[in-house]
Amino acid sequence: MRVVIVGAGDVGTYIAADLAGSHEIAVVDTDGERVAELESTLGVTAIEGDGRSLEILEAAGIREAEVVIASTDDDAVNVMVCGAVRNIADAYTIARAKSADLYETWQTYDAALGIERMLSVDRLTAAALVRTVALPGALAVSTFADGGVEMAEFELGEESELVGKSVAEADEFPSLTFAGVIRDGNVLIPSGETVFEPEDRVVVIGSPSSIRRFARRLAPEATLDPEDDVVIVGGGAVGTHIAEILEERGYAPRLIEHDPDRAEALAERLPGTTVVEGDVTTAGFLTEADIDEADLLVGTLDDETNYVLALLAKNLGVAHTAAIVNESEYVDLFEAAGVDVTIEPRAVVASETTRATQDYADEAATLERDSAEVLEITVQSDSVLAGESIADVAHDLPDGFVIGAVVRDGSLKTPRGGTVVQVGDHVVAFVDTDVLDDVAAAL
Missing domain, CATH: 3.30.70.1450 (Regulator of K+ conductance, C-terminal domain)
Structure with missing residues (x-):
């Protein structure tokens, strides 16, 4: 399949690397050095130029493309690229979007924009975080069949009660299937006689409730329940979407926002969330806001603030911490500091x-x-x-x-x-x- 990717930033490069082994890829970007590097390292076709130009799109083989991905950092450019593709080719178009307003416009007038699928960075990031914190022990969580089925991957520690048991002995959930085991990098298809070993990565598929019960069995102290105290720091787009998703799942989170006007608007928008006006960078505020009583604290501000916030939360005795990390090179630092969940928006998109x-x-x-x-x-x-x-x-x-x-x-x-x-x-x-x-x- 021929795929044209317009925009070779972090997201576009990630996509190109993921698809290069199985598809014919052309990458378009205004940065000639970047696309040349992708051409030499991934073997993709590299086109230097503006993806809004029909001439450049033609050079990338747009007429033969089956999929076009508009992945620049500019929402307007992504819309224009997809609109141009619609006029000259019959490709499936995908656009990433930062603006919540643009995403909502697309949901209403998708045909008018010429975009088959729009991926909202903020919404996807929020959903990924909620999925992961709801199952803190999971390495990966994905949903299928309109949310009716979940897949989750767990790593078994030395002390896991599953270690030494067979699949048949562990199969106690009627709506869950032990689908695969990844052991030492090799994929095993388990039978009833397969015995779990330490460091096995177990993949289970089933109803969300069964996956949750299974997670609770592996790590009962780590599972997040609706009655737990969840604190979200930052009332921006991601923080707001996290609160909305948690409300839908029966949680009643607290959200801290420093801007008084924004806090007032969020209080009206989020009926199931307690919105607190305050600045987490102010000395003493975390203690005044009873952050030490939180079961989970989620940082959605800039990377540096999220990092300091997570350290302070751990010091105050917060059970679990999560953070949005925008720069990939910071992820190891967050994990080394003991942050339980880190979500990279670019990697999610x-x-x-x-x-x-x-x-x-x-x-x-x-x-x-x-x-x-x-x-x-x-x-x-x-x-x-x-x-x-x-x-x-x-x-x-x-x-x-x-x-x-x-x-x-x-x-x-x-x-x-x-x-x-x-x-x-x-x-x-x-x-x-x-x-x-x-x-x-x-x-």
């Missing part, structure tokens, strides 16, 4: 963009440095799954493939050997990337 380019599935999530993927597909009449039981179809598919969930008419069915898959079902499956092409062709 890049990952979502990569998912959107998959042509073999409705949704896809990559695990453990591309060693495995979790796919959501809608079963068509020509699929090997159509009308077949899972046990029977297993003989027609290579090893390295496990069906983790089947969703039919909005209802989750936990797959068993006798489960018959029907046309129109949404199937969420774990796949070893070594057999991904064979599986994708068969499904």
Whole structure:
């Protein structure tokens, strides 16, 4: 598949690196040195120029492209690129957007903008943080089937109660499937007799409630509950979206915002959130605001403030801390300081963009440095799954493939050997990337 990426900043470079091994990639950017470096390191086609120019887009092979990704740092440029593509090509267009207003406009008038999929940086960042803090022990969390199915990856410590047990002994959740085990970098498809070992990375697929119960079993003290005290520092776009998502999940967070007008507006917008006006950089405010009683503190300000805030919170006895980290080079520093969850907006958007380019599935999530993927597909009449039981179809598919969930008419069915898959079902499956092409062709 030919993919044209306009914008070779951090996000565009991340996307290009992720897709270069499996697709024909052309990258457009005004920075000639940057695109030349990508050409030499990734083997992509490099075009120096402005993506708003039809001449430049033509040089990138826009007419043959199946996907165009507008990933510059300028929302207006991204919209213009997608609009230009619509006029000269038949490509699927993806644009990243920083502006919440632009994203809402697209939701209402998507056809008018010529953008098939718009990725809101702030919304995706907030959603990724909430997913992760809700399961603090999880290394990765992704949702499928309109939120009805979750995939989560956990690493087993030496003291984990699962270590030494078989899958059959650990299988206590009716709506959860042990889909895969990543051991020493190798992908294992577990059977009932598979015994868990320390440092195994276990991938489970199931209903959100089952995933949560499983997480609580692995680390009962780490699981975040709706009655816990969650404090969000910063009432900007990301902080506001985090509060909204938490409210939807039954939480009643506290949000600290230093600007009085903004705080007043947020108090009206967020009925389930206690909005507190105050400046966390002021001496004594954290103590006055009873931050020491928080179960989780989330920093959404600049990296330096978030870092200091996390250190102070730990010193005050806050159980868990999370932070938005905008600069990738700071992530190791945050983790070394004991920050429990760090979310990089650029990496989140890049990952979502990569998912959107998959042509073999409705949704896809990559695990453990591309060693495995979790796919959501809608079963068509020509699929090997159509009308077949899972046990029977297993003989027609290579090893390295496990069906983790089947969703039919909005209802989750936990797959068993006798489960018959029907046309129109949404199937969420774990796949070893070594057999991904064979599986994708068969499904």
